[in-house]
Amino acid sequence: MKLETLRELNAERAARRPVIVITDTANGEQRLVKAKDFAADPLNAELSKALRMGKSTNVEVGGNKLFLNVYAPTAKLVIIGAVHISQALAPLARSLDYDVTVVDPRTAFASPERFPDVPLVAEWPDVALPPLNVDHYTAFVAVTHDPKIDDPALLHAFERDCFYIGALGSRKTHAKRGERLRAQGAKESDIARIHAPIGLDIGAVSPSEIAVAIMAEITATLRLPPKEKEVAA
């Protein structure tokens, strides 16, 4: 690997931007492709699939065997609301390798006794969220049921282009939320990005089951190609 390739790779990784390094294993020839340049690349389909699956793989192109090494950032999960569902959701997400943070300004909820070993921020979203560096590789879940907490958090998630945004509440609750967010300047396309009611429809009843439904929906959003995603939703 050329030093400049290694430098570029490390810089992209530090900035949490996904890249794939393509190596011709017969002769060591190599090139680095940033995710933003996939669309213009002749290997677009292969690169996009490998990144979506987060899996390094081999492809054969014109008789050459190429190794695609995927460098995807660790996905984060930000949970707004230290509620009962979150107590099940946080450990489940951690077992799926997400970096989990729970945010809730209500200290009675955001207590270490209720969330052992989970990073907790007992602050309002305007204080809690900026230091978390919420980005595209972040799944964002708002489950407090309190518009004073959920709404500003969701506006932050829109701004940071999170790959998944979900919010707890029935269709009726969600319609009201849409009105409030619109009044605060949210675009129609932003509101359409919110998964609500949250989670895949698996008939979840208990908080743990709802947590499974949420993580299933996040996984589908992360791994399925965009078209199938719409079918699943």
Next chain:
Amino acid sequence: MLNRDEDILKAAEDWQKAGHGVALATVVETWGSAPRPAGSSLVINDEGTFLGSVSGGCVEGAVVTEALDVISSGQPRMLEFGVADETAWNVGLSCGGTIRVFVEKVG
């Protein structure tokens, strides 16, 4: 798969900057129950110091030896380890899998 090799590649860059010869070994293919997935890597410097893992410990010693050759020759090479390998008794994978490891010089 999501969180891997965080500091290894940075170490490779730092070693190179400090004037060391450096090689990068990467698992490019696995069959059967291999201990580490494709994309796992090991970095080695010319003093034989290494970081990371390509097999969870089974074949690292052999990879380091080959990597030192790659650092001196500059030529990349492909290594294969598994139960079918003639050196299996010494440095094979006890798990019964097979892995191919690509070793290249950095710089």
